[in-house]
Amino acid sequence: MLTDPVARTRRFHRAVTTEAGVLDASFLGRGRPLGPARVLNAIGRGITDIAEIRNYLRLDSGLMSRILRGLEDEGLITVSASESDARRRIAMLTKAGEEEFAAYEALSDKQAADIVARHPHPEVLLQAMDVVATALGFERTVIERVSPLDPRAVVCLEAYYEELGRKLKSGFDVNLSADPEACDMEHPRGAFLLAMLDGMPIGCIGLKGTDKGYAELKRLWIVPSARGMGLAQRMMTEAENEAKSLGIKCLRLDTNSVLSDAVAMYHKLGWTEIERFNEDPYPDLFFEKRI
Amino acid sequence: MLTDPVARTRRFHRAVTTEAGVLDASFLGRGRPLGPARVLNAIGRGITDIAEIRNYLRLDSGLMSRILRGLEDEGLITVSASESDARRRIAMLTKAGEEEFAAYEALSDKQAADIVARHPHPEVLLQAMDVVATALGFERTVIERVSPLDPRAVVCLEAYYEELGRKLKSGFDVNLSADPEACDMEHPRGAFLLAMLDGMPIGCIGLKGTDKGYAELKRLWIVPSARGMGLAQRMMTEAENEAKSLGIKCLRLDTNSVLSDAVAMYHKLGWTEIERFNEDPYPDLFFEKRI
DNA sequence: CAATTTATCTGACTTTAGTCAGAAAATAAT
């Protein structure tokens, strides 16, 4: 009973659907049926293409059409033809729509804050929720190329620096000049990849272009709640592909032997250990891979 | 973004409702609307009193009545008057109903098993789900008096013994004669209390009656995922009340200084340290409280 | 260019869910 995976999962499901009922009630707190409320929120969250909303919410085209007319009549959205394909239609929030969406957001934020607040040790609960959320949706993870200055990238990098600082005996101090290598990881000189799941960044990797006949992989980091799922390998592979498409033939990386899991992975992925190729104080292991 | 409690909670909620949609689909996989399916499952899970089901599922009496007629027409249930109060009605599954319920159970079990199976480290996910489930429903926890031989009690006791074995340097070996003190914790000589949440035992405590002018509190245990929520104190208080109602005036307990959290709690709850009062090898600290 | 495909819309449905005002019968209160 206490250890049976099925019993535990079903109990989790019961607990969560009870709670979800309460949370969905927040969607009903503004005198609007669930359907229109969900569509309005999808639009507010940036899914403006109607076919996409329809697919996301699994709505019949007829039903969708009527819901859109209703929201238009309320003055919350405007619908116009897509520029690239006049059959497709794009929904936009009006000013009133923005306000209504903000009101829903405020309700949801309050619900979320309440859940956390009534726990005596919020961080324990939050970490558990992170693990569950990552696990449940893991196959929806998408890897996208962004600028290393993208706020979502910055968030990952800061977490990476913080973690290195904890793990290296010497601590870790990013060069004071803010993100000195950012321009080298800007496409097409290099690249910066972000793994996104449910709107949350869960991992990153940088490809740093150089003028020395090789490129470097830098700043591979996976959020703790997503570790052990094979995401790091996927990021490495994607970064390699990115390098290939930029015509890069040789990759290098440096690391520290403290990060034993990472070192093991580099070996597994076909990297070979080489001599020190830079003067950085933190790394003590150096790898190369010809692609 | 990565640390913001509200963003993390909302992401969790999104992940879980997406998943819940899939799980609820299992309730639709047998060609029956959600309403009747939920009622059938409530009856199958042992909620037979119609008023109770109505309260549990928050259904209008008219709607409930019609759903019951529908399930009767399908030959899945029979409804009869309660013996104690002929206004109230009791629903029972027929043979066909049992089978239908079992089919729903099989679907749910399969869904649950699938979720766990596709995770590379199931125990990590399961522990996280335990923490979340406990946190979300915590205020629904009910403490009930059961026999110490109740299978749910046995499950807790085994977990307790296992944990003691890990924590005590000397290990821990329950007296080979199966649960030697069980009869002393049988009401009304003593009592055994179980904390239940969503059908899962999450903690226990035993009140052992003796003939020596005092009773003992034994086997206080809280499932790891529920620790830090103040449940142990609530169990202690309930056990004290139980003792009072049995006319007991003095309580004792023994413990080991390794269990420092427990020791701190005993002090906090007004227990006073006393001399060793038994020859057990494991405890090294002894407490008393007059009530 | 004609034929086909795609995305949306409209109208005419059905099903499911939920509400509400009594009616009937049993029980509890005075």
Add this chain to the structure above:
DNA sequence: ATTATTTTCTGACTAAAGTCAGATAAATTG
């Protein structure tokens, strides 16, 4: 014993969700 309350049931509703067969217009294919 009468009155009030509780529990369920029935009928007559409304609202919301979902389905389906075209119609329309834009894009794609051969």
